[in-house]
Amino acid sequence: MLETTRQITQAEAIREALEQAMDEDERVILIGEGVPDPKGVFGTTSGLQERFGTARVFDMPLAENGMTGICIGAAISGLRPVMVHQRIDFTLLCMDQLINNAAKWRYMFAGQVNVPLVIRVIVGRGWGQGPQHAQSLQALFAHVPGLKVVMPSSGYDAKGMLLAAIRDDNPVIFIEHRWLHGITDEVPTLPYTVALNKAMLRRPGKDATVVAFSFMVIETLLVAKALVDLGIDLEVIDARAVRPLDMTTIIESVQRTGVLIVADTAWKTGGIAGEVVAAVAEAAFNSLRQPPLRIALPDLPAPTSHHLSKDYYPDALHLARAIVSHLNVAVADIELVNRLHRSTPHDVPQREFCGPF
Amino acid sequence: MNKALSTSRIKSLYRVMLRIRRVEESIAERYAAQEMRCPVHLSIGQEAIAAGVCAALTQQDGVFSGHRAHAHYLAKGGDLTAMLAEIYGKAEGCCKGIGGSMHMIDLAAGFLGAVPIVGATVPLAVGAAWAARLRGENKVITVFLGDGTFEEGVVYESINFAVLHRLPVLFVCENNLYACYTRLSTRQPERPIHGVAAACGCNVMLADGNDALAVYDVASRAVADLRSGNQPVFLECATYRWREHCGPNNDDDLGYRPAAEVAKWQAFCPINQLATLLNARPEGQDFITHSEQEISKEINDAFTAALAGSIPQQADLPGYLYA
Numbered sequence: 001m002l003e004t005t006r007q008i009t010q011a012e013a014i015r016e017a018l019e020q021a022m023d024e025d026e027r028v029i030l031i032g033e034g035v036p037d038p039k040g041v042f043g044t045t046s047g048l049q050e051r052f053g054t055a056r057v058f059d060m061p062l063a064e065n066g067m068t069g070i071c072i073g074a075a076i077s078g079l080r081p082v083m084v085h086q087r088i089d090f091t092l093l094c095m096d097q098l099i100n101n102a103a104k105w106r107y108m109f110a111g112q113v114n115v116p117l118v119i120r121v122i123v124g125r126g127w128g129q130g131p132q133h134a135q136s137l138q139a140l141f142a143h144v145p146g147l148k149v150v151m152p153s154s155g156y157d158a159k160g161m162l163l164a165a166i167r168d169d170n171p172v173i174f175i176e177h178r179w180l181h182g183i184t185d186e187v188p189t190l191p192y193t194v195a196l197n198k199a200m201l202r203r204p205g206k207d208a209t210v211v212a213f214s215f216m217v218i219e220t221l222l223v224a225k226a227l228v229d230l231g232i233d234l235e236v237i238d239a240r241a242v243r244p245l246d247m248t249t250i251i252e253s254v255q256r257t258g259v260l261i262v263a264d265t266a267w268k269t270g271g272i273a274g275e276v277v278a279a280v281a282e283a284a285f286n287s288l289r290q291p292p293l294r295i296a297l298p299d300l301p302a303p304t305s306h307h308l309s310k311d312y313y314p315d316a317l318h319l320a321r322a323i324v325s326h327l328n329v330a331v332a333d334i335e336l337v338n339r340l341h342r343s344t345p346h347d348v349p350q351r352e353f354c355g356p357f
Numbered sequence: 358m359n360k361a362l363s364t365s366r367i368k369s370l371y372r373v374m375l376r377i378r379r380v381e382e383s384i385a386e387r388y389a390a391q392e393m394r395c396p397v398h399l400s401i402g403q404e405a406i407a408a409g410v411c412a413a414l415t416q417q418d419g420v421f422s423g424h425r426a427h428a429h430y431l432a433k434g435g436d437l438t439a440m441l442a443e444i445y446g447k448a449e450g451c452c453k454g455i456g457g458s459m460h461m462i463d464l465a466a467g468f469l470g471a472v473p474i475v476g477a478t479v480p481l482a483v484g485a486a487w488a489a490r491l492r493g494e495n496k497v498i499t500v501f502l503g504d505g506t507f508e509e510g511v512v513y514e515s516i517n518f519a520v521l522h523r524l525p526v527l528f529v530c531e532n533n534l535y536a537c538y539t540r541l542s543t544r545q546p547e548r549p550i551h552g553v554a555a556a557c558g559c560n561v562m563l564a565d566g567n568d569a570l571a572v573y574d575v576a577s578r579a580v581a582d583l584r585s586g587n588q589p590v591f592l593e594c595a596t597y598r599w600r601e602h603c604g605p606n607n608d609d610d611l612g613y614r615p616a617a618e619v620a621k622w623q624a625f626c627p628i629n630q631l632a633t634l635l636n637a638r639p640e641g642q643d644f645i646t647h648s649e650q651e652i653s654k655e656i657n658d659a660f661t662a663a664l665a666g667s668i669p670q671q672a673d674l675p676g677y678l679y680a
Contacts, residue, residue: 066514073484
């Protein structure tokens, strides 16, 4: 059978995954602040309460920690809750329940009880999201045994990994990026899953391995495309999984290219990029022809003013300059500017995006 | 109360409490051997609430608790040998040695879990009740919490959702006046805890926490209410912890609570109160003697079995982490 696919946005792909998961399993319930409201969490939950009713699709009190515990209680009692936070920053209010209970309930009771729970969270960026609406906290979650953590970049993966996460019997932190929601991708209409523990080679190349996370995959692919006719051939790996990291795929690539560059959406210190570097150094130190490079956010919370955020996020041009310099290749900067200068405003994902968040 | 029924009820509550008391005393006696290498929070003095509430529940009803969970676990029907084996760190323990005294579970008995982060199981109880409602199961979920737990924000969040959705949750607040060494009046303003729960929309009930019959009567009413779809119930029971917060000993030499206060509460021993009632009835003394003998044998056997348990294997740990 020829499977039908079509171009849809990542927000639509996520919504479709939720709809199909709820269709196939009546134990799946959906809850979050704004889930049934007119905006439907950036369109990712629109129409689901109308379709599945008020006994399966819920708005919730502004009680993130308590509601996380309530969802854990439901998960250990036969339901499969999907909880949504419009910003990952809000999960800092539920770290007790996530780390002390969700991550450990199965382990501390020696495997007697599973916690089939999905926490959907969204990393904000641009349009003045500022210090408390634009954090990228994957490393916090990835530190905790018992959680699974994923950050898909493509719409195809977003749908397949969300379906896999909902079918999984473990707590999964499903990290979306606000700037990925509007990007279209070829997505099958039928349900399918994508593994929660596998990276993906997005582009083969011989000069350097760039491991990218979430939105940085988009930027890195732009860079790779621009650099190829300047004589630099990048291999781009979409990490997809943060816990567990797919080090097999990454190490195989580094063994081919001899160079490791990691592009993360988060701060550098204590970030997942450092974990990738450490794991490669432990397992394949002798494959490295030169020191690794981490491209990440400066160790500062995101500033709000668009004047200040301009240089805060490493965009494709920043990335290309850092990579060219690291590889010590003679390329005139104007060549990079000509190919990668962003003509749209720096603080929105697409020109048509006009806020508010 | 029907007198015949009352005698059998007194006997069963007495026996449950006596068993808890003797188990806890046995743990305390053997603790110095340093083979129970984990914190223990003993329930001595607080047996009536566990016994009274759990007697009002069915096996299908679920119970959650916190760090001081032995009484709740035993009253709900949790396996004694598995509990002791857990405290000894044996593979036959209810958590195969991963949890110790502060992590109790016996799913077959409907004891759904106890963990020592204060307040951590309160939302889980609400979630379990929510799942029961959504799945059409006629279950009541009980969570035992202390006066200290009531200071945690997550309790307010949990009560709010339970009341909002009229979930079948019985919140049982065991108010023993102290959080570790800190008196209630140092931690909370002068107003009743149950008053806050009432303001949140709970159906509030009160019982003398050292009177197992009173607790049973009120809890039975609460459970009947919950089964008929009424508001969540917040049952506050005053009681008193006899031993130290954590460990096998008395700690009244530390002077954090007045000697007269300790003496007053010990005079209201929940077990002695029912023994007095039993002694006034035919064969009451025989029942007490028999109970002591049976319980003593059961506990000795359980300790022997627990101590003879096997050593848990490090290699099994990773398998518990993910399904």
